[in-house]
Amino acid sequence: MDNPFVRKMERHVRLGPEDRATLDGLARQHVRHVAARQDIEGQHSNPYHAHLILDGWACRYKQLPDGRRAIVALLLPGDLCDPFAFRRVRIDHAIGALTPVTVARITPDQIGDAIRDRPMVEECLWRELLATTAIHREWIASVGRRSAIERLAHLFCELHLRLSRVGLADGATVPMPVTQPDLADALGQTSVHINRTLKELRTSGLVTLRGRLLTIRDLDGLMERGLFDPTYLQLA
Amino acid sequence: MDNPFVRKMERHVRLGPEDRATLDGLARQHVRHVAARQDIEGQHSNPYHAHLILDGWACRYKQLPDGRRAIVALLLPGDLCDPFAFRRVRIDHAIGALTPVTVARITPDQIGDAIRDRPMVEECLWRELLATTAIHREWIASVGRRSAIERLAHLFCELHLRLSRVGLADGATVPMPVTQPDLADALGQTSVHINRTLKELRTSGLVTLRGRLLTIRDLDGLMERGLFDPTYLQLA
DNA sequence: CGGGATGTTGATGTGAATCAACGCGGGTGG
DNA sequence: CCACCCGCGTTGATTCACATCAACATCCCG
Numbered sequence: 001m002d003n004p005f006v007r008k009m010e011r012h013v014r015l016g017p018e019d020r021a022t023l024d025g026l027a028r029q030h031v032r033h034v035a036a037r038q039d040i041e042g043q044h045s046n047p048y049h050a051h052l053i054l055d056g057w058a059c060r061y062k063q064l065p066d067g068r069r070a071i072v073a074l075l076l077p078g079d080l081c082d083p084f085a086f087r088r089v090r091i092d093h094a095i096g097a098l099t100p101v102t103v104a105r106i107t108p109d110q111i112g113d114a115i116r117d118r119p120m121v122e123e124c125l126w127r128e129l130l131a132t133t134a135i136h137r138e139w140i141a142s143v144g145r146r147s148a149i150e151r152l153a154h155l156f157c158e159l160h161l162r163l164s165r166v167g168l169a170d171g172a173t174v175p176m177p178v179t180q181p182d183l184a185d186a187l188g189q190t191s192v193h194i195n196r197t198l199k200e201l202r203t204s205g206l207v208t209l210r211g212r213l214l215t216i217r218d219l220d221g222l223m224e225r226g227l228f229d230p231t232y233l234q235l236a
Numbered sequence: 237m238d239n240p241f242v243r244k245m246e247r248h249v250r251l252g253p254e255d256r257a258t259l260d261g262l263a264r265q266h267v268r269h270v271a272a273r274q275d276i277e278g279q280h281s282n283p284y285h286a287h288l289i290l291d292g293w294a295c296r297y298k299q300l301p302d303g304r305r306a307i308v309a310l311l312l313p314g315d316l317c318d319p320f321a322f323r324r325v326r327i328d329h330a331i332g333a334l335t336p337v338t339v340a341r342i343t344p345d346q347i348g349d350a351i352r353d354r355p356m357v358e359e360c361l362w363r364e365l366l367a368t369t370a371i372h373r374e375w376i377a378s379v380g381r382r383s384a385i386e387r388l389a390h391l392f393c394e395l396h397l398r399l400s401r402v403g404l405a406d407g408a409t410v411p412m413p414v415t416q417p418d419l420a421d422a423l424g425q426t427s428v429h430i431n432r433t434l435k436e437l438r439t440s441g442l443v444t445l446r447g448r449l450l451t452i453r454d455l456d457g458l459m460e461r462g463l464f465d466p467t468y469l470q471l472a
Numbered sequence: 473c474g475g476g477a478t479g480t481t482g483a484t485g486t487g488a489a490t491c492a493a494c495g496c497g498g499g500t501g502g
Numbered sequence: 503c504c505a506c507c508c509g510c511g512t513t514g515a516t517t518c519a520c521a522t523c524a525a526c527a528t529c530c531c532g
Contacts, residue, residue: 044467062377064463070377084366092370092468127363130320132330135371141298141306143379144424148488179510186379192487195512227300231280232328384520415478431480431518 003027004078004166005052009124011165019120026114027052029106032060034097040081044093044175049105050085051078056101057177060122061185062093071186072133073135074098074159078166086111099177143188144229148197153186153226158205160216161233200223205210240314241288245360247401255356262350263288266341269295269331270333276317277343278426279330285341286321289313292337293413297421298329307422308373310395310413310414311333312403319365322347335413370468379424382463384433387423389462394445397469412450 003024009015015023031054034040039092040058041047053075060073072093077203081095084107115152138158159176173225182189182199187194201207206222208215211215223230239260244253251259267290270276276294278284289311296309308329313319317331322344349357374394377388395412397450416427416434423430437443442458444451452458459466 045295060373062376064374065383068381070381071375072373072380085360087366090467091364091509092465093373108462109323126323129369129516130323130325133369133372136369136376137296137308137329139376140372140379141300143376144306144308145300145420146305185380190489191492192513196488201514227327231326234326234401418477426521427479428481428522433518435480 003166004054005080005124008078009127010126013120013123015120017120020116022114022121023124025108026110027054027074027104029110031084032103032105034101034103034187034212036097036099036101037095040101041091041105042094044090044092046088047085048088049107050083050111051081051095051103051105053081053152054104056099057193058095058097058101059066059182059186060093060095064093069185070188071182072139073132074161076159076166077168080125082130098182102122105108117122131233134190138232148187148193149200150226151189152183152194152197153206154228155183155187155226156201156214156216157219157226157228157230158218158233160189161230172216172219174214174216175212176209177212178195184215205226238253240290240404241316241360243402244314245363248363249356249359251356255354258350258354258357260344262346263290263340265346268339268341269406270337271387272333272335272337275330275332276337276339276376277327277331279327280328282324282326283318283321285343286347287331287339287341288318289315289317290338290340290435292333292335293330294333294337294462295418295422296331305421306424307418309368309373310422312395312398312402313404316361318366319361319368334418346452367469374468382427384423384429384434386418386462387425388419388433388437389428389442389458390464391419391423392437392450392452393455393459393462393464393466394469395450396467408452410450410452411448413448432445 005027006015006020006023013150025036031185034050034094040051043063058075059071061069061071063069068178075095081192082091088108111121111125127165135158137153141231142154160169160174163174168175184191184194198209198219202209204221204225205217206225208214208217241263242256242259245259255310256270259276291313292309294317295307296311297305297307299305299472301425311331317339317371320327324344347357347361371394374390378390395407396410404411408461416430420427420430433446437458438445440457440461442454442461444453458464
């Protein structure tokens with residue numbers, strides 16, 4: 001009865017009890033565990049199932065021929081790995097677990113049935129995809145035009161907000177179970193420079209990051225530092 | 237009877253004559269002209285209409301508080317400016333004309349009716365949105381992990397392919413009606429550096445750019461230089 | 473036939489990458 | 503249970519890709 005996807009969707013659309021039950025049913029069958037650093041979907045695969053993240057963090061990433069890795073999205077509990085799976089398209093990137101991950105595997109048929117029974121489910125899929133594109137656009141702007149410290153501050157604000165929506169933020173403290181090399185590949189930098197930037201955020205009293213927990217000491221200051229405007233995440 | 241959106245969609249889905257007529261009808265009413273450098277939608281606006289680009293180039297962009305501009309997408313003929321308009325969401329970015337642009341204005345009702353009459357229309361909207369996200373991801377990888385020359389080469393390959401799909405490429409020659417400052421804001425660089433990079437692509441015999449026309453002298457070489465893998469655009 | 477936007481080139485500056493070294497911690501195998 | 507070791511975090515020295523600053527050429531439009 002407690003599904004991070006439902007928790008997130010309830011912020012945007014009005015779900016009746018049957019809608020909630022249907023969405024919840026989708027996430028109950030075929031629960032699977034994936035170890036950290038394992039792929040959930042390989043690059044250029046043609047996924048048959050959709051996956052909903054129930055616990056843990058994953059990422060979409062592209063591996064360039066010479067080994068460089070670009071993380072193009074972070075997937076948190078409540079996020080759909082493959083909102084396109086039921087369209088049977090070949091994906092252009094891999095999906096990898098950054099931590100141990102629990103996912104629910106959903107077949108195209110299940111989604112089709114759910115949509116037929118409860119049209120609101122399709123509305124949820126649209127919302128989810130629109131939110132994804134909004135986040136993508138913000139990342140493009142970040143990597144293209146924000147400085148190192150602005151990028152990191154912006155990402156922390158984004159993650160704080162996204163985790164709050166699914167009930168995973170404990171006030172100003174949020175889990176941050178990724179390594180500095182992971183952050184580097186997500187922000188288009190090196191882990192060395194992430195480390196220095198992190199230090200700068202710490203010494204300015206904005207955040208502390210210890211033991212895979214991020215504590216935001218000054219949210220307003222952090223938002224200002226990252227030029228963070230939360231409207232893009234509130235597709236309501 | 238000649239609509240760039242239809243031309244693009246026919247590469248992905250099988251359209252019957254009625255589908256084609258319906259899609260074409262959407263693009264026939266309320267054709268509007270927008271001058272270069274005018275906004276089609278303002279940042280943070282809450283668009284009521286969807287706009288389909290019939291002619292000219294536009295872009296999605298975000299203006300940072302201090303004036304920096306990030307172009308997060310290029311919109312070519314056949315692209316939908318607001319695949320989300322009929323979901324009534326507030327947008328998080330502006331849409332601006334880069335050249336004089338002709339757009340078709342479409343109301344949510346028209347889209348709703350079209351979907352009800354011809355379910356294939358909704359399929360087309362899904363495809364369009366999925367293609368958009370794939371391009372977004374490629375841009376994130378570009379700006380994050382590709383060098384200046386790789387980025388520019390990659391963008392030229394992308395535009396060549398996208399323009400070909402709507403019949404706007406004349407062999408290896410494609411229109412490129414944007415300024416170097418525009419390219420700079422799209423690739424996260426400065427116009428000065430775009431200029432030098434362009435020179436490098438020219439002296440390596442890969443492309444020439446003159447009079448708003450890009451000629452690709454060596455497509456294979458350009459694709460290699462840009463680490464370009466076209467699968468992401470072929471969501472078929 | 474101007475004049476402002478755009479393109480081009482050179483000189484110089486700098487933010488972030490690279491290279492390198494070392495501490496630390498947690499997992500693993502002997 | 504301990505020793506090892508590999509990945510991660512941290513810091514300093516150096517390099518480099520790209521930004522910035524500046525000057526001038528060129529194009530296009532009115």
